[in-house]
Amino acid sequence: MYIGVDYYPEQWPKERWTEDVRLMKELxxxxxxxxxxxxxxxxxxxxxxxxxxxxxxxxxxxxxxxQVVLGTxxxxxxxxxxxxxxxxxxxxxxxxxxxxxxRRHYTVNSEVYRDFSAKIVEKMAKRYGxxxxxxxxxxxxxxxxxxxxxxxxxxxQKAFQTWLKEKYQTxxxxxxxxxxxxxxxxxxxxxxxxxPRKVFQEHNPSLxxxxxxxxxxxxxxxxxxxxxxxRKHIRSEQWITHNFVYTGQAINQWDMAKDLxxxxxxxxxxxxxxxxPIAPAAIAHQHDLCRSSKDGKGFWVMEExxxxxxxxxxxxxxxxxxxKLWTYQAIARGAExxxxxxxxxxxxxxxxxxxxxxxxxxxxxxxxxxxxxVIDSLSVFGDDWIASEYKADVAVYYDVENAxxxxxxxxxxxxxxxxxxLRFYSPAHRMNALTDIVTKESNLDGYKVLVVPVxxxxxxxxxxKITRFAKDGGTVILSYxxxxxxxNNFVVEDTLPGALRELAGVEINEYESLQLxxxxxxxxVQGSVSGVNSVASIWCDLVEPTTAEVLAEYRSxxxxxxxxxxxxxxxxxxxxxxxxxxxxxxxxxxxxDIFKDAGVTIMSSSGEEVEAVTRTAEDGxxxxxxxxxxxxxxxxxxxxxxxxxxxxxxxxxxxxLSLEPLAAHVFRSR
Ligand code: GAL
Numbered sequence: 001m002y003i004g005v006d007y008y009p010e011q012w013p014k015e016r017w018t019e020d021v022r023l024m025k026e027l028x029x030x031x032x033x034x035x036x037x038x039x040x041x042x043x044x045x046x047x048x049x050x051x052x053x054x055x056x057x058x059x060x061x062x063x064x065x066x067q068v069v070l071g072t073x074x075x076x077x078x079x080x081x082x083x084x085x086x087x088x089x090x091x092x093x094x095x096x097x098x099x100x101x102x103r104r105h106y107t108v109n110s111e112v113y114r115d116f117s118a119k120i121v122e123k124m125a126k127r128y129g130x131x132x133x134x135x136x137x138x139x140x141x142x143x144x145x146x147x148x149x150x151x152x153x154x155x156x157q158k159a160f161q162t163w164l165k166e167k168y169q170t171x172x173x174x175x176x177x178x179x180x181x182x183x184x185x186x187x188x189x190x191x192x193x194x195x196p197r198k199v200f201q202e203h204n205p206s207l208x209x210x211x212x213x214x215x216x217x218x219x220x221x222x223x224x225x226x227x228x229x230x231r232k233h234i235r236s237e238q239w240i241t242h243n244f245v246y247t248g249q250a251i252n253q254w255d256m257a258k259d260l261x262x263x264x265x266x267x268x269x270x271x272x273x274x275x276x277p278i279a280p281a282a283i284a285h286q287h288d289l290c291r292s293s294k295d296g297k298g299f300w301v302m303e304e305x306x307x308x309x310x311x312x313x314x315x316x317x318x319x320x321x322x323x324k325l326w327t328y329q330a331i332a333r334g335a336e337x338x339x340x341x342x343x344x345x346x347x348x349x350x351x352x353x354x355x356x357x358x359x360x361x362x363x364x365x366x367x368x369x370x371x372x373x374v375i376d377s378l379s380v381f382g383d384d385w386i387a388s389e390y391k392a393d394v395a396v397y398y399d400v401e402n403a404x405x406x407x408x409x410x411x412x413x414x415x416x417x418x419x420x421x422l423r424f425y426s427p428a429h430r431m432n433a434l435t436d437i438v439t440k441e442s443n444l445d446g447y448k449v450l451v452v453p454v455x456x457x458x459x460x461x462x463x464x465k466i467t468r469f470a471k472d473g474g475t476v477i478l479s480y481x482x483x484x485x486x487x488n489n490f491v492v493e494d495t496l497p498g499a500l501r502e503l504a505g506v507e508i509n510e511y512e513s514l515q516l517x518x519x520x521x522x523x524x525v526q527g528s529v530s531g532v533n534s535v536a537s538i539w540c541d542l543v544e545p546t547t548a549e550v551l552a553e554y555r556s557x558x559x560x561x562x563x564x565x566x567x568x569x570x571x572x573x574x575x576x577x578x579x580x581x582x583x584x585x586x587x588x589x590x591x592x593d594i595f596k597d598a599g600v601t602i603m604s605s606s607g608e609e610v611e612a613v614t615r616t617a618e619d620g621x622x623x624x625x626x627x628x629x630x631x632x633x634x635x636x637x638x639x640x641x642x643x644x645x646x647x648x649x650x651x652x653x654x655x656x657l658s659l660e661p662l663a664a665h666v667f668r669s670r
Contacts, residue, residue: 002337004031009057028375036071040078062133075141088113091153104148108222109159129234136239139226144249152195161190163214177488178206209489212404215250227259243302257294265290266303272310280629281429287333292437303341307355321662323370328664332613332625336386388615392434393600395447405457412513414538424453427591432603432612448598451477457485463499471571475598504577505548505568508541521555522564528593534586541579610635622669628659635659
């Protein structure tokens with residue numbers, strides 16, 4: 001397995017490099033990522049290339065048996081380029097040009113920028129594409145991050161108009177698809193169509209959704225420009241990846257992944273200014289997103305946090321044990337390689353306070369020792385753990401376009417897409433049921449439960465898939481605001497939940513959006529939720545059963561006694577409808593019953609801080625990883641039947657496993 005560090009030799013005097021590489025070797029590092037911000041060094045002036053610094057660094061690493069992932073440097077166009085070709089710069093919604101001075105200051109719609117990118121990528125590919133110790137490539141760095149996903153300049157507007165022409169062919173079709181008769185927006189020439197810059201209040205939601213699609217497509221095609229050029233020159237064993245972040249930008253990781261050999265992810269469970277790490281399920285679901293982006297394929301964590309991070313504001317100091325815990329969690333959920341960010345904290349630049357395995361003084365201390373312990377422990381597994389099979393019973397539906405549609409119309413100031421997605425994902429995480437995130441292209445065979453959170457923007461193919469899944473005996477959990485929108489962001493003409501109405505056995509004739517601080521309440525009246533009370537927030541669908549039975553009702557307002565949760569038999573399957581945002585206790589009670597009926601494998605643990613994942617090795621033995629995310633409380637896990645051995649300590653465990661705060665173990669069944 002590859003374990004490495006993100007290394008920036010250009011930020012250190014050459015005299016230090018030998019000591020760095022010596023320490024890396026001592027640590028057990030076998031790969032480093034290099035060069036992803038090194039454009040100015042590689043092309044100090046237009047058309048003049050100089051690879052000597054990276055040549056030297058690569059040679060030193062090669063001599064020491066460390067392999068290399070090379071980043072293309074296009075996240076940081078140099079100052080000379082911007083001075084000469086300022087049209088490369090992106091423009092924000094207010095029409096303000098984003099200045100040179102940080103990074104990601106380019107629009108992918110600039111032909112000038114595409115040309116420069118193509119040239120540097122091709123030069124690098126020619127120079128390093130056959131190099132024996134370069135194992136692969138990372139294109140750019142975190143596409144769309146730091147608000148660089150949408151640009152609203154003139155070149156973007158032109159490109160948007162061209163994209164629309166290709167999509168709609170005629171203006172009549174576009175006008176119809178966007179409902180431009182509303183507010184006299186009918187376009188009579190393509191050149192009239194705006195990019196959604198600042199207006200009084202809000203743009204047409206159909207235009208906004210198409211703009212997000214366009215921005216994502218533009219990035220996908222920009223990435224393809226790079227991958228095509230690389231593939232022309234690199235040896236067949238070198239692979240190409242990109243380090244994604246999943247923060248709801250107008251980037252379609254699934255589309256882009258088609259042009260990559262596998263995807264990579266930058267894992268920062270805590271960052272500048274955050275007082276503590278994000279919830280365990282929030283970290284876990286990102287790893288699930290990574291696997292889902294390339295059809296279940298394993299991924300690399302190209303940046304795994306190793307020290308406190310931040311720019312002008314520094315975040316939480318990861319506690320002793322966090323490095324191991326987050327590494328084990330990532331591997332359990334599909335990471336096949338871990339690269340720690342960063343080798344050493346820089347003494348200058350915006351990221352002076354992004355701490356690494358080493359800090360500013362360059363001395364190996366606590367974090368270095370922790371990484372060493374992790375690498376030593378992982379060496380015991382060889383590649384068996386990462387090669388084992390992760391097989392989930394529960395599928396959770398996600399679609400980037402749905403996330404964008406929610407971004408355009410959150411409908412309540414209390415609504416946050418990720419938060420609501422996690423509300424429906426987390427009960428499975430708390431019960432240690434294995435989850436996959438599935439998208440419109442996924443095959444649903446083999447799953448027992450399909451959770452479909454806040455499925456607002458529908459797709460006829462997905463409606464069909466959900467229906468078939470239930471008909472054939474699967475269990476579906478739908479949530480509030482299911483079935484509301486068509487692909488062009490119009491509201492469906494049907495009574496809600498639209499195409500899912502028969503399936504759910506309910507009708508929604510009225511609903512209420514609740515704002516921050518405003519609540520209703522719900523009480524369970526049947527089945528496992530019976531007698532369980534919950535605050536209901538964000539949204540209340542007034543659920544009217546047609547064929548469904550009522551599991552919970554609202555307890556206040558004029559719709560007191562109206563259904564809030566229902567259960568319907570449909571075909572050979574069962575469909576639940578949860579009409580509001582509910583608290584954990586009632587969600588857990590509901591899911592417990594659903595999982596039991598559907599035969600989902602769960603593992604009982606002391607609480608949401610404990611996360612256990614099983615994977616099956618080729619010889620039929622099972623790897624069970626278990627971590628306790630709590631920094632303060634002990635946790636416990638009821639181990640699945642059988643005898644479990646910790647291959648690192650050779651300890652044998654059975655029955656109830658007690659876990660220290662921040663414990664991280666991997667057991668193998670015997
Ligand atoms: C990542 C980025 C790195 C570095 C890091 C700081 O998002 O890819 O280059 O900025 O954050 O924590």
